[in-house]
Amino acid sequence: MIEIKNVSKSFGNHKVLEDVSFTVENGEIAGYVGLNGAGKTTTIRIAVGVLPPDNGDAIIDGISVTKEKKRASERIGWVPELPIFETDFKVIDYFLYIAGYYGISVDSAKRLAKEKLEMLELGNALNMKLAALSQGMKKRFALAVSLINDPPNFIFDEVLNGLDPQGIVFFRELALKFKSQGKAVLFSSHILSEVQGIADKVVFIHKGKILGVYKMNEIADIAKPAIILKVDKVNESLYVLKEFGKAEVRGESIALLDPSASTGEIVKALLEHGINVLELKQEEKGLEEFFFRLIKDGGN
Amino acid sequence: MKPLFYDFKRSFLRPATVLSLVAFIVIGVGLSYIVTTTLSTSVRIYTEGFGKIDLSNGNFIFYFNAYDANLKPLNSNVAIYLGIMNTSANSLSADAFQTLKSWTFKATNGFYALNDTINESVLSQIMSSQSTTNAPSNMFPGLRIQVSSSLGVSDEIIGLAMKEGDRYAYITPFGGFSIIDQSGNMIGDVWAYLNKDELMLTALLDLPGNGFTFRCAILNSTLIPQGAEALNNTIYLGEANSGLNVYKLNLSDMNISSSSISNVYLTVEGPDGKIYSSFSLPIERVSTGRLQGEIESISTGSAGLALFSLFFPIVVLYIAYALIAKPKGMGALEFLLARPISRWDVYISRFTAGALTTLVSSAVFLLAFDASLMLITGYGISASHLVIIFLGILSSLLAFYSVCYMLSTVLGGSKYLSLSILLYLFFTMIYNIIIVILGTELYGTGMYLSNNFARLQYISYYFNPIGLVNFASYFIGRSLNTMQEISVVNPYLVVVSAILWIALPIVIGWLLFRKANLSR
Numbered sequence A: 001m002i003e004i005k006n007v008s009k010s011f012g013n014h015k016v017l018e019d020v021s022f023t024v025e026n027g028e029i030a031g032y033v034g035l036n037g038a039g040k041t042t043t044i045r046i047a048v049g050v051l052p053p054d055n056g057d058a059i060i061d062g063i064s065v066t067k068e069k070k071r072a073s074e075r076i077g078w079v080p081e082l083p084i085f086e087t088d089f090k091v092i093d094y095f096l097y098i099a100g101y102y103g104i105s106v107d108s109a110k111r112l113a114k115e116k117l118e119m120l121e122l123g124n125a126l127n128m129k130l131a132a133l134s135q136g137m138k139k140r141f142a143l144a145v146s147l148i149n150d151p152p153n154f155i156f157d158e159v160l161n162g163l164d165p166q167g168i169v170f171f172r173e174l175a176l177k178f179k180s181q182g183k184a185v186l187f188s189s190h191i192l193s194e195v196q197g198i199a200d201k202v203v204f205i206h207k208g209k210i211l212g213v214y215k216m217n218e219i220a221d222i223a224k225p226a227i228i229l230k231v232d233k234v235n236e237s238l239y240v241l242k243e244f245g246k247a248e249v250r251g252e253s254i255a256l257l258d259p260s261a262s263t264g265e266i267v268k269a270l271l272e273h274g275i276n277v278l279e280l281k282q283e284e285k286g287l288e289e290f291f292f293r294l295i296k297d298g299g300n
Numbered sequence B: 001m002k003p004l005f006y007d008f009k010r011s012f013l014r015p016a017t018v019l020s021l022v023a024f025i026v027i028g029v030g031l032s033y034i035v036t037t038t039l040s041t042s043v044r045i046y047t048e049g050f051g052k053i054d055l056s057n058g059n060f061i062f063y064f065n066a067y068d069a070n071l072k073p074l075n076s077n078v079a080i081y082l083g084i085m086n087t088s089a090n091s092l093s094a095d096a097f098q099t100l101k102s103w104t105f106k107a108t109n110g111f112y113a114l115n116d117t118i119n120e121s122v123l124s125q126i127m128s129s130q131s132t133t134n135a136p137s138n139m140f141p142g143l144r145i146q147v148s149s150s151l152g153v154s155d156e157i158i159g160l161a162m163k164e165g166d167r168y169a170y171i172t173p174f175g176g177f178s179i180i181d182q183s184g185n186m187i188g189d190v191w192a193y194l195n196k197d198e199l200m201l202t203a204l205l206d207l208p209g210n211g212f213t214f215r216c217a218i219l220n221s222t223l224i225p226q227g228a229e230a231l232n233n234t235i236y237l238g239e240a241n242s243g244l245n246v247y248k249l250n251l252s253d254m255n256i257s258s259s260s261i262s263n264v265y266l267t268v269e270g271p272d273g274k275i276y277s278s279f280s281l282p283i284e285r286v287s288t289g290r291l292q293g294e295i296e297s298i299s300t301g302s303a304g305l306a307l308f309s310l311f312f313p314i315v316v317l318y319i320a321y322a323l324i325a326k327p328k329g330m331g332a333l334e335f336l337l338a339r340p341i342s343r344w345d346v347y348i349s350r351f352t353a354g355a356l357t358t359l360v361s362s363a364v365f366l367l368a369f370d371a372s373l374m375l376i377t378g379y380g381i382s383a384s385h386l387v388i389i390f391l392g393i394l395s396s397l398l399a400f401y402s403v404c405y406m407l408s409t410v411l412g413g414s415k416y417l418s419l420s421i422l423l424y425l426f427f428t429m430i431y432n433i434i435i436v437i438l439g440t441e442l443y444g445t446g447m448y449l450s451n452n453f454a455r456l457q458y459i460s461y462y463f464n465p466i467g468l469v470n471f472a473s474y475f476i477g478r479s480l481n482t483m484q485e486i487s488v489v490n491p492y493l494v495v496v497s498a499i500l501w502i503a504l505p506i507v508i509g510w511l512l513f514r515k516a517n518l519s520r
């Protein structure tokens, strides 16, 4: 379980986090969503113990990160947004070097290195310099290192950013696997739809403040995608569509926001009123709109 | 402890450190050569030798022996030239000595015997120049000998004897000390060295057979006593053989005061009772022990270890860069810190790793230096002085390392590099210039004449991390008696200063690092 408790942090005069609190339960994937610069990475750095907070604390399985850093660190894995290593090392050497910090003997560290790095498709990169790794490989290497002691909590910071489709699938499935193993997983992103389908809940952050925590199904309900229609009789159709939600004219199209019925039913009703539907599509940005509305409401 | 070991291993085994270590071993070895070069001009060696040509068949023998300033047999490279000397030419000009034939050899452990045959043409040139009737009076056959060793060099013309039939027809020049067989069949070169109460007699002899004995008389003047009585007063030394003979006499055992004696006189008695006698040989007074001191004071001087402690801080500066400043500047320390370790672990294990690297490097350098000095000269730095030098260098380097480490915790990457290089230049150069200017202001330009400036300098070393090493040189200089006492140098204060220079930056560095933001 990951508990973020009343965390505040300033860089100089710039207040980056203000009384941030939320919890990720075991066996739960929590999305951590906010615009770039909202404070996600800062929260995460505090949670994994690499940045001391000004106030508050992060509690990992009941252990305070600020007071018992070593023990807390044993229980949490981290794939950073932009993993940075000491780049003059070779992949295998850095793995062994870091394994030393987990108190693992050289022999078992070597075995572990082979196993984990091969599993993460870095088997061919063992003798590459860390500097030569691609962004995706760096993330997988950071993962491999975090898996050394198989911690019960995991944080992925913008892990899908810059990955190819296979990479995206890999990390989404990994998060789901961790969840099924009963781990608490925090999954940050600046795009809400990235956590759709895996997150059980989403923590929204904006300008260093938590806007709210929503169950994923709640969000899906609220953020039903708008239906975009092109019809032959616009004014008549507005009258009909009023029944099914909020209708707006957008150029030559009509957008039906927050539709209360299925598209089939809506089209049927229009046809019954002698209105022909020329074109029909679902707006993709439903989730993002929810997110922006949240920001607009909460930001002021 | 494991991460410490890893950090040490990687700070030590990183290419730059290994390379610089190899470089410093090379410098250590090189330094020992510099020391010996300086040494070869400041101490002397003792070379002995003579050659003999049999004019009837061209047989040539040459005996050589050499000692260092401590009267230890010397390893040397020797070149000998047989030729014609022109005594009226300028001794430095090319025609002062015309070489007819030359040899080179290595004399290990002092002695070397050479046998060769001279060909007809060389022989005839030698014969024509030595013939008293035909040759110009300024031309003589001669033997020139050049000796080079790590403990000194020499270049001289030495005795050459020529056997004509049963007699030594000609000997030139009358260099060194020769036993001349009055009746014509023995030749030798003898030296007498006096070191405290020990009289050492060395004789390179060419004897016609076996069963010879050697005797000597110790004289208070150059005059050789005459008559049978004189021969009765000689001291029996031992058997005499062809080649090198060495005899030692303890004067105090014999109740002879070493201060009053000046010459010796030697005799060789054949199995047939025939006695051959030498000239009166002046005693060469030798004070041994100076060599060790000389080596140590050159070693610790400005051409020696001071050179090392001047340049090694650059490596130290780089170690702090590689261990903290660079990864911190890149933001790479965070990933590390996410492991089950505390900030203090990261801070102190990397500090210790760098400190150990510094320690091992200085030790390796010093040992390479000492071993190479030992190999080249046969003399090393005494153990206690080696410890003082090691502590001096180490505390200097650790102090500077501490300061660099402190900087590296606040400044990342290139900012650290520029500031630490600036600090290095400040402490190695600018600081000393300031002290000189200050000295001139305080004491005038005549300050070097008095102790005032030295005092000021040593006070300044307390406040300069790289300056600490000067105290080590001072303490060694004091124990060798090559340095005047300087009142401001107090061993306790030196230790306190070293501890403060090392500890304070570590503490301040930690206070800065404890809460530092380690991301880019």
Ligand SMILES: Nc1ncnc2c1ncn2[C@@H]1O[C@H](COP(=O)(O)OP(=O)(O)O)[C@@H](O)[C@H]1O
Residues within 6 Å of the ligand: A011, A014, A016, A034, A035, A036, A037, A038, A039, A040, A041, A042, A043, B517, B519, B520
């Ligand atoms: N080391 C730092 N020094 C100063 N400001 C920082 C530092 N790290 C982050 N910030 C600022 O803190 C805010 C939050 O950054 P971050 O946590 O990285 O946001 P996110 O991960 O949500 O994009 C940003 O305005 C960023 O500029």
Ligand SMILES: [Mg+2]
Residues within 6 Å of the ligand: A037, A040, A041, A042, A081, A158
């Ligand atoms: Mg971020």
